[in-house]
Amino acid sequence: MIVEFGDRVDWHLSALVLALARKLEAGKPAGVIEAVPTFRSLMVHYDPLAMSHADLQRAIAALLPGLEVASFAGRRWRIPACYDASLGLDLADVARRTGLSSAQVVERHSQTSQLVYMMGFLPGLPYLGGLPGEFALPRRENPRVKVPFGSVAVAMSMSVIYPQESPGGWHILARTPVPLWHMRKSPPALLAAGDQVTFEPLSLREYERMLTKAAASELCLTPEGPTQGHRA
Amino acid sequence: MTAALRVVVPGLMTTLQDLGRPGYQRLGVPVSGALDQMSLRAANLLVGNGAGVGALEIAYQGPTLSVEADSVRIAIAGGHAPIDILQPSGNRGRLAPFQSGRLVRGEVLRMGVLGGSAVAYLAVEGGFDIDPVLGSQSTLTRAAIGGFKGRALQAGDVLPLKQAAAIERDERILAPFDLTPRKHVRIVLGPQDDHFTPAGLKTLLTHTYTVSRATDRMGMRLEGPPLEHSSKGYDIVSDGIALGSIQVPGNGLPIILLADRQTTGGYAKIATVVSADIPTLGRLAPGASIAFEAVGIEVAEAAARRLARDVATMASRVASVRRPLDIDWKRLMAENLVSGVVSARESEG
Numbered sequence: 001m002i003v004e005f006g007d008r009v010d011w012h013l014s015a016l017v018l019a020l021a022r023k024l025e026a027g028k029p030a031g032v033i034e035a036v037p038t039f040r041s042l043m044v045h046y047d048p049l050a051m052s053h054a055d056l057q058r059a060i061a062a063l064l065p066g067l068e069v070a071s072f073a074g075r076r077w078r079i080p081a082c083y084d085a086s087l088g089l090d091l092a093d094v095a096r097r098t099g100l101s102s103a104q105v106v107e108r109h110s111q112t113s114q115l116v117y118m119m120g121f122l123p124g125l126p127y128l129g130g131l132p133g134e135f136a137l138p139r140r141e142n143p144r145v146k147v148p149f150g151s152v153a154v155a156m157s158m159s160v161i162y163p164q165e166s167p168g169g170w171h172i173l174a175r176t177p178v179p180l181w182h183m184r185k186s187p188p189a190l191l192a193a194g195d196q197v198t199f200e201p202l203s204l205r206e207y208e209r210m211l212t213k214a215a216a217s218e219l220c221l222t223p224e225g226p227t228q229g230h231r232a
Numbered sequence: 233m234t235a236a237l238r239v240v241v242p243g244l245m246t247t248l249q250d251l252g253r254p255g256y257q258r259l260g261v262p263v264s265g266a267l268d269q270m271s272l273r274a275a276n277l278l279v280g281n282g283a284g285v286g287a288l289e290i291a292y293q294g295p296t297l298s299v300e301a302d303s304v305r306i307a308i309a310g311g312h313a314p315i316d317i318l319q320p321s322g323n324r325g326r327l328a329p330f331q332s333g334r335l336v337r338g339e340v341l342r343m344g345v346l347g348g349s350a351v352a353y354l355a356v357e358g359g360f361d362i363d364p365v366l367g368s369q370s371t372l373t374r375a376a377i378g379g380f381k382g383r384a385l386q387a388g389d390v391l392p393l394k395q396a397a398a399i400e401r402d403e404r405i406l407a408p409f410d411l412t413p414r415k416h417v418r419i420v421l422g423p424q425d426d427h428f429t430p431a432g433l434k435t436l437l438t439h440t441y442t443v444s445r446a447t448d449r450m451g452m453r454l455e456g457p458p459l460e461h462s463s464k465g466y467d468i469v470s471d472g473i474a475l476g477s478i479q480v481p482g483n484g485l486p487i488i489l490l491a492d493r494q495t496t497g498g499y500a501k502i503a504t505v506v507s508a509d510i511p512t513l514g515r516l517a518p519g520a521s522i523a524f525e526a527v528g529i530e531v532a533e534a535a536a537r538r539l540a541r542d543v544a545t546m547a548s549r550v551a552s553v554r555r556p557l558d559i560d561w562k563r564l565m566a567e568n569l570v571s572g573v574v575s576a577r578e579s580e581g
Contacts (some may be wrong), residue, residue, distance in 0.1 A: 001450060002423050002471060002472060004423075004471075005560055006309055007468070008469060009469055021258075033254050033255075034254055034255050034256075034257055034258065035258070036257045036472045036496070038257050038469075038470055038471040038472050038496050039469045039470055039471070040469050040471065041471045041472065042472075043257075043471060043472020043473070043474070043496075045254070045257070045474065048507060048533045048536040048537075049537060049540050051535055052533055053529045053533065054529075070562065085575060118470070118496060119259050119260040119495075120260050120261055120470065120494065120495050120496030120497075121260060121494055121495075121496065122375060123256075123259060123260045123261045123262075123375050123377065124259060124260055125260050127470070164375065164376075183365060183366075183377070187259060188256075188259065188261075188366065189259040191258070192258075192259070193258065229522075
């Protein structure tokens with residue numbers, strides 16, 4: 001069952017979705033298998049043998065009154081990323097499309113605090129929203145068959161980070177050495193819906209040094225703290 | 233010596249699957265699991281396993297496996313295929329589907345092309361000794377998660393078994409259940425049926441579609457008349473995806489999302505296949521026909537309850553075969569004669 005809050009990408013809708021997810025998780029009715037927050041709705045997977053659709057509808061309706069945006073808090077992350085042209089494969093192209101210089105693209109992308117609206121597509125892959133309008137680019141006409149792991153890419157004023165090599169149609173600006181998915185960790189995903197992310201530009205040399213550390217499982221990123229307020 | 237099955241020939245797409253990996257979709261982890269969970273349960277039941285023990289999901293073409301254990305009890309359920317048991321001596325017997333059998337060290341199980349269903353499940357008594365990932369042995373090849381090294385089996389793979397030898401007991405047999413696909417697969421319209429014109433909805437409900445060759449464990453792609461999107465278009469702000477969601481991208485051709493489906497998606501979803509009809513989808517091979525019938529939630533829930541009853545009563549339909557199937561090659565051959573299947577080698581002799 002899908003609980004829909006709207007049909008836009010909007011931090012306020014997202015916060016309501018996450019607040020409901022949290023409330024449902026806290027008092028999970030028998031029959032609810034799991035809930036998946038997305039940009040604008042909460043997908044509730046349930047077992048129709050344990051609970052009818054009508055009962056689920058009633059249970060969720062009971063959680064809606066008093067749903068508060070403020071009741072939600074995520075974590076704040078600073079994720080190192082290298083915007084060198086050898087890694088940010090589409091940086092020059094994005095600069096051309098947006099009419100900005102490459103340096104301006106890097107500055108605007110890295111300095112904007114972006115919100116993790118949802119995880120999807122691949123294990124540990126975050127959809128980050130909140131980029132300025134210049135980044136409202138359509139996806140690439142020819143999606144890449146192989147996007148390197150750690151690639152930070154933009155489209156539609158959003159960013160994604162590919163946790164592993166994958167096909168992908170977004171414009172690649174940078175690459176992070178930070179692993180976003182660790183099968184043996186609990187939870188295995190570094191980020192979660194509701195977290196805030198900014199990127200910290202790295203030199204190629206720093207990137208390579210951190211990548212070596214990451215390969216030896218010695219790179220461990222910790223959040224800077226809880227999210228601070230909400231952007232209007 | 234450790235107990236194992238060695239992969240001699242892997243088959244077309246043989247993966248370890250159980251009932252899936254729910255609970256991590258919020259992190260982007262697909263559920264995966266067997267495409268036809270009825271047949272998985274049957275195979276496990278026949279070897280005395282719990283319903284959710286990981287088994288080999290075999291698609292279209294069976295594997296050849298050699299036994300590197302003192303003995304192992306095996307059962308195959310789902311699509312029927314010739315299952316030859318080859319001995320080092322050159323003798324040959326057959327294992328029937330929906331029946332357990334005991335194989336001993338050095339014997340080779342060779343399974344042919346599947347009929348009646350696109351998938352079959354090979355369960356071993358005690359299960360495979362492979363660590364679960366996030367609570368499941370299911371293989372998600374796209375992300376290299378779970379199963380045997382996160383991928384489909386390859387020649388030379390050695391699959392460790394939990395049990396060194398088969399337990400001494402009678403073999404079991406289950407009357408094969410009806411694998412014939414439903415004439416009409418039942419769907420509940422929505423959540424984005426408003427992204428289609430009335431003509432588009434009518435097309436889905438009145439035309440027969442063909443399962444495309446591009447179908448895989450992630451999604452069943454259908455070929456047929458395209459569905460017309462309304463002015464709202466095919467792009468939506470991404471939302472969650474259910475097992476059986478039918479998404480329709482810009483070309484208007486429906487894709488039914490299956491076990492390895494992505495957790496979220498940005499194409500309009502016209503309907504969802506009812507949970508009771510999911511196993512039937514898993515059994516359809518490319519080229520098969522499929523038509524749809526819209527039903528309400530109550531019908532979908534009643535169908536789910538009926539399927540659950542069928543699953544619950546499966547154990548009561550299992551019968552014991554008094555004499556064990558293994559070693560007694562004379563008897564095996566006699567059985568084959570009865571069913572009209574004779575190995576060329578034996579009839580020559």
